[in-house]
Amino acid sequence: MDITANDLTKWAKDYSKKQNWRVTRMNNTPIQRRKGTIEKGWCDLIGYTDTGIFVGIEVKKIGDRLSLEQTERIKDIISCGGKAYLCTEDNGKPILIQWEGTKF
Numbered sequence: 001m002d003i004t005a006n007d008l009t010k011w012a013k014d015y016s017k018k019q020n021w022r023v024t025r026m027n028n029t030p031i032q033r034r035k036g037t038i039e040k041g042w043c044d045l046i047g048y049t050d051t052g053i054f055v056g057i058e059v060k061k062i063g064d065r066l067s068l069e070q071t072e073r074i075k076d077i078i079s080c081g082g083k084a085y086l087c088t089e090d091n092g093k094p095i096l097i098q099w100e101g102t103k104f
Contacts, residue, residue, distance in 0.1 A: 003089045008059045011094040012045055012087040021055055023047030041069030043077075043084070054082030057096070062089055074099055 009025065016023045023045045043056035056077045058070060066074070074084040084099040 003061070003092065003094060005059055005061050005064075008061065008087050008089065008094050009044060012057050012059060012085075012096060015094075015096055016045065016047065016055070016057070020050040021047055022050075023055060023057065039069075041067065041071075041073035043070070043073065045087075049083070054080070055085070056082060057085045057087050059087045 013023060013025075024047055026042045026044060026046055044059040045055075045057040047055050049055055054077060056074065058066065058074065060066070077084045078100055086097045086099060088095060088097065
């Protein structure tokens, strides 16, 4: 089964809700001739836990890569005490991997 990035995003939002996290989709897509207004590198989903810890979730299909700006943003989130996750797939099923302790 081919899981789309949209499927992964929906799954991550549902998973976050079950964890009592409050997350929202970050959208930097330009509209008509207007440029996107968000700095490069922000995670696809951002929010906070029920205890107030910042959460960033980057959604990547198999084969997709993090940009330099995304890698730097994830490092910054972690260094500031937040939590960063990657939502991807494993054997056709969505998974959430915590980035803390992961080599960049």
